[in-house]
Amino acid sequence: MSSPDPQVRAPRNPSARPSPDRHPSTTALRAAESVAARGPVVAVTGAASGVGALLTERLAASDDIKQVVAIDERRGECASAQWHILDVRDPAIAERLRGADVVVHLAVDLDLGTDPAARTAYNVRGAQTVLTAAAAAGVHRVVLCTSAMVYGALPDNELPLSEDAELRATAEGTGVGDLLEIERLARRAPRAHPGLNVTVVRPAVLVGDTDTALTRYFESPRLLVVAGSHPAWQFCHVEDLCSALEYAVLEKVDGELAVGCDGWLEQEEVEELSGIRRMELPSAVALGAAARLHRIGLTPSPAGDLAYTMYPWVVSVSRLHDAGWRPRWTNEEVLAELLEEVAGRHTVAGRRLGRKDATAAGAAGATVALLGAAAVVRRARKARRRG
Template sequence: MSSPASPQRRAVRSRRTAVDVAVVGAGDPASRAVLRALVTAAAHGEIGRVVAVDVDRPPVGGVEFRLADPGDPHLVDALRGVHSAAYVAASTDLAADLVLGARVRRERNLRRAQTVITAAAAAGVRHLVVVTGAQVYGAQPGNPVPLDEDAPLQAPSDEGQVGDLMDVEQLIAVARDVHPGLAITAVRPAALVGEGVDTVTTRHFEAPRLLTVRGAASAWQFCHVDDLGSSVVVVLARGLGPVVTVGSEGHLGQSDLERLTGMRRVELSMGAALGTADRLHRVGVLPAPASDLAFVAFPWVVSSRTLREQGWAPAYDNETCLGVLLDTIRGSHAVAARRLDRKDAALGAASAAVALVGTAAIMRRRRRKGGTL
């Protein structure tokens, strides 16, 4: 799937008055960061009212709270009277997603995204920002660094979380034709970091070693949730679209990761890594599909070009983001996104490769003893 072929203006409206903005679903770290940034912008007159729409009141002051379930059609009532809205479709709570399971998670995420789009159009919202992720571009050996915003979307549409985002992007593409009065901007951040963020990417750094793929040149780029928040403010205040990418400037290489984390690498061939991960995923040991290994091996760096043309700049560089990530995962242990307790992590022994195989043995032993995963 690729971006819409027909050219669209970068600005979807002229900025004449401060707009009232609703943030739909305000309980996750990324949405709270968007709310905080909007409240700050409202204090400076760049944004009008800031409305939080969710089933629980968020811990952010200076917002008007409206009670509504983001997945319920009655959401339309909570969106009336606002010019613009923002919705974070990217998940930052992997633990909760794993409890749901892949099928239920996919159905919930698509239902929410479809409900938000339909309700926004029905309520007369003029501009909707949907936060997905730069992962939708796919991680490919031949990817340019950085990728252009209008680069084709080449990520696999499998059962993983990236597949969820690919489906949301498809919903956006269809909605642009179905609801011509609603301008929709897809904001695609690099790997998110921040307090409370739990993703496959953050768990990569909970492993005993950094898994690398022989012959691959990885490129790591991050986006702090606060930078995501400030970027959404710029998109909403200046009506940017239809696609905006956001991330820290540049990227880190594998040697940079090892220097900054103090972790050592373990190197496998792509065939060995994919084969092991695929087998363990099929038996339910590893939560992420084998295709996610591509995001460790190959680049998917974005440029933030449109935002920079508007004078925006990230407050966090990649090194600082990595430090934030390491602080948030302190004390946690994982192998290929499967969280382990300390005893299991110790059994991971010499390397991530050994840990992958060791995890399978641990889980088989637990099943024989009647335990749960």
């Protein structure tokens, strides 16, 4: 992958000199004031880790940003940001946001290991508090980051989906219900708080030091394919997400935006590029096994996550394209990075196996484990029908 282009700076005029009737110290002062006035003050929540940390560093290094205010429950590594340590659900955040022009809210917990009820309470309350606090503090723009998963993965989805397409996801996938509620809050906020602009950014399958049900799909010894399904894979590298968020911060684009690589990969292309063979199961068996394994606590992913590996949810990125944004990564490059990241990990039905489990089971044993779970579901159904 080619390295990012350096920032283009305006050429200097070597013949330019301070006006002779102006004192040098006055010139320097006015120049400093001009620099200080340039660009917005941006607050980033969830700034200590993940996408929040990457965006904080990116904005802090930008000549177009006046100041970065970093908010999290612990201090991150960006030394040039102004740090505030607090929970985003704390109403006191309004005081920390005072003076900011834009807030990027990235304090969203989609960790597979988090208790679902606690996760929802944190995500929804956090977004609600940030929107209310931003309005109270006089912030004029809030940028929220959800996921293209909110469009839903359905067999009749267009390829690609328009950014204005109806949000048809259900709350059955990991965190999808939380993201749908954040979307509803985003749409209500401008009506509740006139003058507050809300931009929503929806990335495709996010890759780059991430751990989700969809990235774990590629940790399996076999790629589970549901018979009769037609998945299509579109990825989004975290670097491209950060550059899209920066576009939103600088008001180069607004509204509801999708972000990801151009185009998509068919399942057969994914298998060829990854070198991982498929394991095909009937729909009823795959969904039944996934539901059963999740219900008894063996896997972190609910059955709803399986839909995103069955049907397309590829999105158009036309609004960002129209604003001049382009992804630096291709789907092929992101998939290669993902495979490199997950090398050595072993996952079955979303459950990551430890080193001992992986050694004992191996790829073949892991496949047998999933097939065995599917067989248990089949036997249970037959027994119910006979009864």
